[in-house]
Amino acid sequence: MQDLLQETLTNRILNEWVKQTHPDQIIEKIGGYGLAAIYKGAKPGKRILIRGDIDALHIPEPNDLPYRSQNQGVSHKCGHDGHATILCGLAQWLGEQRPDQGEVVLLFQPAEETGQGAQAILSDPQFEQIKPDVAYGLHNLPSFEKGKIMVKDGCFAAASFGLKLVFDGRTAHASQPETGHSPSELLAQLIHHLEKKREQLKAVKPLTTFVITHAILGEETFGVAPGHAEIWLTLRSFNDCNLELMSTEIIEFCRAKAKDHLFDFNFSMHEAFAATNSDANCVKTIEQAAKNLELNLGHLEEPFRWSEDFGRFGSVCPIGFFGLGSGTEQPALHDPMFDFPDDILEIGMGMFWEIIRLELEG
Incomplete structure (x- = not known):
């Protein structure tokens, strides 16, 4: 597990995994240690970007789990390991079945925790190769029912x-x-x-x-x-x-x-960090995806006070952001005892897969 702007090994592991799914193009070290994989459909069309953050935090991990961090004082206590794993699952699915039309970009983004990562991606000349027509992201939400999808029109995070x-x-x-x-x-x-x-x-x-x-x-x-x-x-x-x-x-x-x-x-x-403001049409797409998958869907009454640098992508295209419940008993984000639950991975993958289908076929 590596923290912001030091995701060298993380980048290499992700790169090795993604290569096995045979994307049409891989862009390495975008925005520092970011990685982008492009999967093209049979026909041209809209380009959709799905983003997952990959950086860890300077937080000790006081447990004996077999997958605990090997780097003393650095651990994944915000669930970015889970977010990145969701994209790895999507990569496998896209490797097996391309969309009929359009392009899907899977972006593994570094340095979210300090708000530097998204801007570094946008400022990288390589970004022009993946500049999307629409972009989506998610964050796991402790204290919410496992697998529940949470949305909000407009501002999602401060x-x-x-x-x-x-x-x-x-x-x-x-x-x-x-x-x-x-x-x-x-x-x-x-x-x-x-x-x-x-x-x-x-x-x-x-x-x-x-x-x-x-x-x-x-x-x-x-x-x-x-x-x-x-x-x-x-x-x-x-x-x-x-x-x-x-x-x-x-x-x-x-x-x-x-x-x-x-x-x-x-x-x-x-x-x-810019405010993360979800586009109204993107929110409708997220809602429709959750309904199609028969998932529990909820609406936030007010935005989260924490910040999320995915909002920066709103300067180049419409964006949609949603929360994925990680359990009512789950410790809070950045708590030393936080542990991303593997049983919500496939729900996150399914949501993105359905969003991709709705965006590219709609």
Whole structure:
């Protein structure tokens, strides 16, 4: 199991498997360690992309399962191993039976967890070879009945990004702090202000919020009065515009406060995820596929607060995203005891197979 941007062995194993299914074309190392397999029908037509993420997480695996991670401190606690396996099953089916028309692209995507993977795929010149007319993805959902298909019109998962706010003054010897310029008081004021702001945002709809995830003041030492401070935030919203407005307000407020207190100010953005917005027609296709397969179908009342970088593909084509229940007793995503249930693999495969049929034959 390998984490983001290091999926070298994962890529090689997937490549070896996919080659056995004899796709018409394989594109290796797209977007870093991504892999795309193209299966062409007898006649030209629409190109549909099915995406599965493949990266793991920096989470220890405290179990004795025979398939536990061999890399200490890295494991699949979000189910991306299951998502990739679903695509491997699809590859086998497509190897045995091509569509009558159109093309199917199976995309094994790296680096989903930081929001880098989808954008890396889109920015790769090789993407033009697989640029789809429509794209679909899924994510397993703990706390939902096994095999239940969950959909939502519009936003399925929130937009988010990390914001690092940096304040620089001047260090001094700890015995003479008055000779320096410490941001300690400013840091305390800003944290207090931001927490009050977060409370006020609870009334904003759709969901728009942030959380302070980390704060730094100086170095871990007793001999130096600090001259440097940082505040790290994760901003989150169901609406991309609201997210941008909130971040601009926070940045400009901190910039003004830093100027008032004579500190240098900088900021940077990290791990940016666009909102995952399902196209209305794609949602109808997902619903029809679930009904055709006589699966339990449910509709979310509101989007998930977590983010999913599949939303980036919405900038190039209509996208459809659905949830696949992984069990009411399943530990939460990113929990050390999470374990993707193999008995939902074929349901995921069947859903994608039926979606492909509906898209290419419809």
